[in-house]
Amino acid sequence: MKISAQEEYGLRCLVQLATLGAGESLTLNQIAEREGVSQANAGKLMWLLNKAGFVQAMRGTKGGYTLARPSGEIYLNEVIKILDADEIDNHCEGYKGVLDMCIHKGDCGIRPLIVGLHQIVNEALSNITLAQLVGEERKVKETFQQIQRLERKAANQILGS
Amino acid sequence: MKISAQEEYGLRCLVQLATLGAGESLTLNQIAEREGVSQANAGKLMWLLNKAGFVQAMRGTKGGYTLARPSGEIYLNEVIKILDADEIDNHCEGYKGVLDMCIHKGDCGIRPLIVGLHQIVNEALSNITLAQLVGEERKVKETFQQIQRLERKAANQILGS
DNA sequence: ACAAATCTTTACTTTTTTCTCAAGATTGCG
DNA sequence: CGCAATCTTGAGAAAAAAGTAAAGATTTGT
Structure with a gap:
C-alpha cells in the first residue's frame, strides 16, 4: 500500500x-x-x-496557475481521488487473477479488508485541507497521532473481547 | 494509495x-x-x-505448503511489509524528482502526511491476524467501522477546535 | 537407484505506470 | 499585427511492476 508518484507530486504542486x-x-x-x-x-x-x-490556469505572458478555491476548502481526499484515477469502487474488477470474475463473492475476508483500508485512509485524508499542509507540520502530525491512538483503542475494544 | 497486486494475491494465498x-x-x-x-x-x-x-514448504511427492505459525499469530502488517518490498522508511529517497535530494528537508508539510498515512494503515493492519480473515467477514468489517468512527471523532476534536 | 511429484530460482516477456517530447492554442505586449 | 510567453494535448519513450517460462533441486515411493 503506497502513494503513487502522481499522487505525491500532484499534491506537492498544489502545496x-x-x-x-x-x-x-x-x-x-x-x-x-x-x-x-x-x-x-x-x-x-x-x-x-x-x-x-x-x-485555475491563465495562458499567455503573465499567465500561470492559482488555486481555484481557498486552500482551506480543498480536502486531500478529493485531490487524491483525482490524482489516483479513482480505483477502489471497482476493486473486485481489478484483481481477479486469471479468472473472469473475482472468486471471492459473498463471504470473503479479503474484500472487507481492502475496502476497510481504503475507507480508513480516505477518512483520514478527508480531515486534512491543503491549508493545513502549508507550514503546519505540527498540526498534521498531531491529527495523525490522535487518530492512531484512538485507532489502537478501537482495535483493543473489539479484538480483545 | 492502493494495494498492489502482489500484496493482494500474497494475502489471498496465505488465507x-x-x-x-x-x-x-x-x-x-x-x-x-x-x-x-x-x-x-x-x-x-x-x-x-x-x-x-x-x-513452510516441503518438496517432493506429498509436498506442499503450510503456515509456519498459527494463523492467529500472523499479523497482516508483517505480511504486507514483505509483499510490498518495504518502502516508507526511505520515502524521501523514492520521490525526489529530478534533484539529487528530497527538496523537503526539515519543515515540510508533505512528509508528515505521507508518514502519517502509512502509520495509520500499519496500525490498522497490525490489529488484524490471518485467522480473522478466514470466513470472518463480519468481524473484520466491524473492526474497521469502529476504527473509522473513532478516527472521525479524533479529527473533530483536533481540527474543530 | 529411478521415476514422479513438488518446490526453487533465475532470466525473460508483458503490462502498467511514469515521464518526455513536440506541435498546437491562447493571451498579452509593443 | 506579430512575437514571445505560457498553458494544452496527444503520442510515444522509458522505467517499474507484474507475470511467465524453463531448468534445477529435493523428497517420496517403488
Whole structure:
C-alpha cells in the first residue's frame, strides 16, 4: 500500500500554490523548479488538477496557475481521488487473477479488508485541507497521532473481547 | 494509495493456507487454482512468503505448503511489509524528482502526511491476524467501522477546535 | 537407484505506470 | 499585427511492476 508518484507530486504542486498570497500565481516552470520535477511532468499534473477544478490556469505572458478555491476548502481526499484515477469502487474488477470474475463473492475476508483500508485512509485524508499542509507540520502530525491512538483503542475494544 | 497486486494475491494465498486443518497442506497447484492465479505466479509469491518465514514448504511427492505459525499469530502488517518490498522508511529517497535530494528537508508539510498515512494503515493492519480473515467477514468489517468512527471523532476534536 | 511429484530460482516477456517530447492554442505586449 | 510567453494535448519513450517460462533441486515411493 503506497502513494503513487502522481499522487505525491500532484499534491506537492498544489502545496506550492497554496503558499501564494492574493493575486500571485506561479508558472509551470516555477512550479516544476520548486518541486524538482520536469516542466513536462508538472504540466501534465497541473492539467489534471485544472480539469478537476482545483486550480485555475491563465495562458499567455503573465499567465500561470492559482488555486481555484481557498486552500482551506480543498480536502486531500478529493485531490487524491483525482490524482489516483479513482480505483477502489471497482476493486473486485481489478484483481481477479486469471479468472473472469473475482472468486471471492459473498463471504470473503479479503474484500472487507481492502475496502476497510481504503475507507480508513480516505477518512483520514478527508480531515486534512491543503491549508493545513502549508507550514503546519505540527498540526498534521498531531491529527495523525490522535487518530492512531484512538485507532489502537478501537482495535483493543473489539479484538480483545 | 492502493494495494498492489502482489500484496493482494500474497494475502489471498496465505488465507488459503489458514483454512487448513492440522496436518493438511496445499500444493502450489492447489493454491493457484483456488485463487485463480497462475502456478508460476503463486510460486513466486509463496517463495517470498517462505523466505520471510510465514510458510513452510516441503518438496517432493506429498509436498506442499503450510503456515509456519498459527494463523492467529500472523499479523497482516508483517505480511504486507514483505509483499510490498518495504518502502516508507526511505520515502524521501523514492520521490525526489529530478534533484539529487528530497527538496523537503526539515519543515515540510508533505512528509508528515505521507508518514502519517502509512502509520495509520500499519496500525490498522497490525490489529488484524490471518485467522480473522478466514470466513470472518463480519468481524473484520466491524473492526474497521469502529476504527473509522473513532478516527472521525479524533479529527473533530483536533481540527474543530 | 529411478521415476514422479513438488518446490526453487533465475532470466525473460508483458503490462502498467511514469515521464518526455513536440506541435498546437491562447493571451498579452509593443 | 506579430512575437514571445505560457498553458494544452496527444503520442510515444522509458522505467517499474507484474507475470511467465524453463531448468534445477529435493523428497517420496517403488
